[in-house]
Every structure is written in C-alpha cells, then in structure tokens.
Amino acid sequence: MSKNLLLKRAHFKNQIRALLQERGVIEVDVPLLYPKVCPDRCVEPISLSLHGQKLYLQPSPELNLKKIVAKERIDCYSLNYAYRADSSSPIHHPEFLMLEFYLVGPRYEEIKSLTSEIIMLLCGTKAVHTRTYQEVWQDTLGVCYERSHKAFEALLVQNRIAFEPYWEKNLLEDLLFGAVIQPTLGQDCIDIIDGFPLHQSALAIEVGEDRAARYEVFIDGFEVANGYDELGGGELNAQRFRYWQRQRMQDGLDPCDPLDYDFFEAMDHLPQCCGVALGLDRIIMRALQCGHLTESMPFYWA
Secondary structure (H helix, E strand, C coil): CCHHHHHHHHHHHHHHHHHHHHCCCEECCCCCEECCCCCCCCCCCEEEEECCEEEEECCCCHHHHHHHHHHHCCCEEEEEEEECCCCCECCECCEEEEEEEEEECCCHHHHHHHHHHHHHHHHCCCEEEEEEHHHHHHHHHCCCCCCCHHHHHHHHHHCCCCCCCCCCHHHHHHHHHHHHHHHHCCCCEEEEEECCCHHHCCCECECCCCCECEEEEEECCEEEEEEEEECCCHHHHHHHHHHHHHHHHHCCCCCCCCCCHHHHHHHCCCCCEEEEEEEHHHHHHHHCCCCCHHHCCCCCCC
C-alpha cells in the first residue's frame, strides 16, 4: 500500500463516476449482504450465518440493480465490492471492486461502446476489435466452431492439452477457450467477443439461431467485462435459475436456496435494457502496468 496507489485508485473512481453522471446514469445503493443470490453455476458465492439466518455476500449487484430498473426504469449503476469463492490468483481476489450499470432501451451497441470507453478512460486509447464467438474460434483454432465432444477432443489433442475422456463437452469447450483462445485476446487492443452460444447465454436474450446477445471484453489475455441484452420475464428467468440449481445439486454444491422470487416478479416488469459488469481491479492493475493484484490493491489478504 502507498499514498500514491490510494490517490490513483480514487482518481480512477472519480473519473468513472464523472463519465457516468455526464451520461445521466445514476449511482444507486444495493446490499452487499443479502439472503438471496443468483445460482449461476459458473459463479461460486460466499455464504455466512447471522442470527441463525443464511446470508450471501453478493457475487454481483445484478439481481437488486435489475429490481431498481424494473421499478423505476432509470439508467443506474453500482460501484462497490463483490465477493466470489474462487481461489486467489494474480488476477483474482475473493473480494474485488465491480462496476455494474444498466441502460434502459434498445442500447446494446451503445453499452458495448461505453464499456470500451470506460476501459480506455483508465488504460489509455486502444483499438477496439469486435468479433463473434464463432469468428474468434475459427481465427484462433483454424476450424469452424462445432459443439461436439468429438470435435473438442480432437482440438485438445492437437493443442497438447491434457483432459479426461469422461469430461462433459462444456468443460472441454471451456478448457479450449481458456487455454488456447483467451491468451490471444486483448493484446495491445480491446477485444470484444459477442454472440455467445445459447448454452453460455447466462441471463441474456436469444438472438438468431443458437446465439445470445451476450458479450465479454478482454485486455491482455483476461476477461474484464461481461454484458447482456437483458432477459425479461419472470418465468424465463426462473427457468434458467432452476436449471442452474439442478446443475449445482448434481455437482454437490450449494443450491442457493431459496430462490429470489421478488426478482422473478420484478422481471415481469423489466423494460428492454442492457447491462454490464466490469472487474475494476483487473482494469486498474493493467492501467498501473502491474503484473499482480497485490501491486494494485490496497488490501490483498488471501
């Protein structure tokens, strides 16, 4: 920790707040500790007990921010800490700074542009490259994207990546993306990967055949943002939550009960909107040209 680091982080946050205020996006307060959580299979929450009640340190402000959007129909954001039970690494800490914001209306292209603008505000001007998931797959691996166990196995063997034949195909796909594709992304540029396959849609709407309106942003080989054209409808959201719950129970993980039925009710009133979450600690680390979060976070306790 140093005074210089504290001043730089404060300056970065002030810049972000000023930019969003200029765009009419309102900062709102949402709880960091809450009795409900999204059961997304890809995100492991941290739970605790308080006065006999199970609570969750929120891995994202998403559910409660969307409740605000559904009720008030305003562009809004949260800039605060989020919590995930992943192991610490040079680019991850269980407690990390997250910026998440929502724009009301058909503004998917605008939110991608604003995401890049915020990254450049901290890291300097960079070229922005946008490709579909399928285009990135073909550009990097040299073959058309084919979602089959056999195709993924062949590519893993070709790239000399160890795996077990009994692993399900989604795990093989994630392994290929993480080991071969991701390290090539965001090298001296901002890479936006758009149009993920439907099985990776999270809470994004479907667009076209087997594609979701979901994008991720990469700099220097790691992900720094994840955004959607948001899925409305209480039952549609409930279906995805229940699917994730079944996956979690099959894997012996916390099923994240009870589900947030207030959220499902709010989603019946969600206007068309887009949202994105940015991992600010990773972006600040690159803005300060550091190689490890320990160099750019005031407190790295893991």
